[in-house]
Amino acid sequence: MSMTRKGYFIMKKIFALILVLALSLTCVAAFAEDKPTLTMATNAAFPPYEYHEMIDGEDKIVGIDAEIFYAICDYLGYEGVIDDIDFNAIIPALQGGKADLGMAGMTVTEDRLVNVDFSNTYATGVQVVIVKEGSAIASVDDLFAEGANHAIGVQTATTGDIYSTDDIEGAGLGTVERFNTGADAVQALLTGKIDCVIIDNEPAKAFVAANEGLTILDTEYVKEEYAIAVAKGNDELLAKLNEALTALTEDGTIPAIIEKYIPSGAAEDKAE
Ligand code: ARG
Numbered sequence: 551m552s553m554t555r556k557g558y559f560i561m562k563k564i565f566a567l568i569l570v571l572a573l574s575l576t577c578v579a580a581f582a583e584d585k586p587t588l589t590m591a592t593n594a595a596f597p598p599y600e601y602h603e604m605i606d607g608e609d610k611i612v613g614i615d616a617e618i619f620y621a622i623c624d625y626l627g628y629e630g631v632i633d634d635i636d637f638n639a640i641i642p643a644l645q646g647g648k649a650d651l652g653m654a655g656m657t658v659t660e661d662r663l664v665n666v667d668f669s670n671t672y673a674t675g676v677q678v679v680i681v682k683e684g685s686a687i688a689s690v691d692d693l694f695a696e697g698a699n700h701a702i703g704v705q706t707a708t709t710g711d712i713y714s715t716d717d718i719e720g721a722g723l724g725t726v727e728r729f730n731t732g733a734d735a736v737q738a739l740l741t742g743k744i745d746c747v748i749i750d751n752e753p754a755k756a757f758v759a760a761n762e763g764l765t766i767l768d769t770e771y772v773k774e775e776y777a778i779a780v781a782k783g784n785d786e787l788l789a790k791l792n793e794a795l796t797a798l799t800e801d802g803t804i805p806a807i808i809e810k811y812i813p814s815g816a817a818e819d820k821a822e
Pocket of ligand 1: 709
């Protein structure tokens with residue numbers, strides 16, 4: 551035997567130490583990965599709140615809601631996962647436990663409050679009307695004029711859909727055409743299949759900027775407030791979300807995210 555008894559013991563100790571070290575490192579790693587996940591359901595076709603962008607060859611969901619969500623997850627110690635689904639599938643996903651929360655520039659309405667609870671509001675929106683330049687529709691009033699008969703495009707199940715279905719179609723003043731996304735509605739407007747699109751003001755600006763020949767009417771249709779939706783009765787999560795929203799507003803995180811996507815000047819869309 552070339553190794554002394556003492557040497558053998560030292561070797562054994564070193565091995566034991568390495569083993570302990572390796573094990574504890576694995577534990578630390580496992581711990582870091584062990585953050586609980588929080589899943590956000592959204593419909594990522596709604597710039598600047600949520601949309602897809604290629605970043606370093608990877609398809610990412612970015613925007614105001616996505617960034618506020620990740621900031622909330624950091625603050626509360628969660629791993630954030632974003633699930634891009636149809637807008638009208640968001641509330642069912644919360645009810646069925648497939649997602650923890652919904653953030654989608656989602657307006658607080660009485661009807662939705664029957665099925666979900668909402669956090670404090672973090673932004674305001676306005677329903678506006680997009681038309682082709684030179685359209686005969688010159689103001690929101692034209693949609694309500696006696697004898698009016700316009701084809702109005704909306705994203706299915708959004709407040710634009712709900713309001714115009716009640717106020718315009720319901721009054722016999724036109725028809726509502728429902729599309730899967732706001733972008734699809736805008737395409738139909740461009741090809742002349744419909745006369746206007748009713749949608750939230752910031753996405754409207756993004757769609758008008760991305761397509762030639764469109765304009766937004768000056769008159770506003772309806773003002774509304776955006777909030778985070780959770781399953782009815784999930785008070786524990788709701789309290790955490792409200793705490794995070796308050797802290798991240800006070801420390802400037804949320805105002806900075808909104809400013810990044812909606813630079814001042816377009817101030818009407820900011821949370822008060
Ligand atoms: N604010 C409107 C609503 O709550 C439209 C929201 C659409 N959001 C979206 N991510 N597509 O009905």
